[in-house]
Amino acid sequence: MNYFELFDIPVTLQVDKNILSKKYVELQKKFHPDFFTQATEQEQADALETSSQVNKALKVLRNEDATIKYVLQLKGLLEEEEKYQLPPDFLMEVMELNEELSDDSVQQVNELEQQIKAPVQAIIDNFTESGTSTADLLKVKEYYYKKKYLQRILDRMAG
Template structure:
């Protein structure tokens, strides 16, 4: 059973957060292990599994990026161990950013670091905006168009994952 089915809500990149929280609290009460201490071991195990499922569902569905990855998995677009090929133009842009970071190893420049941070933030902001538009469209189009949008959303997911590594490098430089 997937998390959306468990919470009895429609699959969405943007689940209603009030409903998610409400279902979490409702199921937390229903499946709290303390209420089943006098039950048979098998029933206690079942309740513990349901309680764990509830906690995991809430952790995923209450976090935007985790929900995005989860929906992509449900739709068969995100596969474990998948090697995703990022577009060449994006990789070229990232190569320039990485080269600038490598230069900082030998010749640190605080102004250049700020410039790189702003560049990365702008790239991320553009990707976020594009993904918001894709997700908004996804929620209201036919099945055929959804497949195309899923591919775009997946591409942005992997681009942002790549940018996360660059942001981690920027944090290392910022802490020096």
């Protein structure tokens, strides 16, 4: 059972946080291990496993980047340790930015992130499981890897 099925919500790249919270509370009321103290060992183990899955799912579905990664994995378009080749022009732009890290760099990275998101924003906003093409999802995949690359720069600057 995937995380969307677990929460009984449609597969999407942008999960409605209000619906997610409501479903999470419902699932915790149903499967939290504290409600199974009088149950059999197997029922307790099942409840613990389901509760753990609910918590993992919440963590993923609450975060847009993690949700994008998860959907791409569900669709078989992204592998865990994939060596994704980013376009050379993007790498050059980021390398220049990386060499000139300054106080303005955070703003520059954020502006670059907006530039790379703009072409895929409509795909993310309008994603449907059956209506979004593989070609469009591959554009989202490239955005995901570019954003991940930019995030590493921001993390390094903060650290």
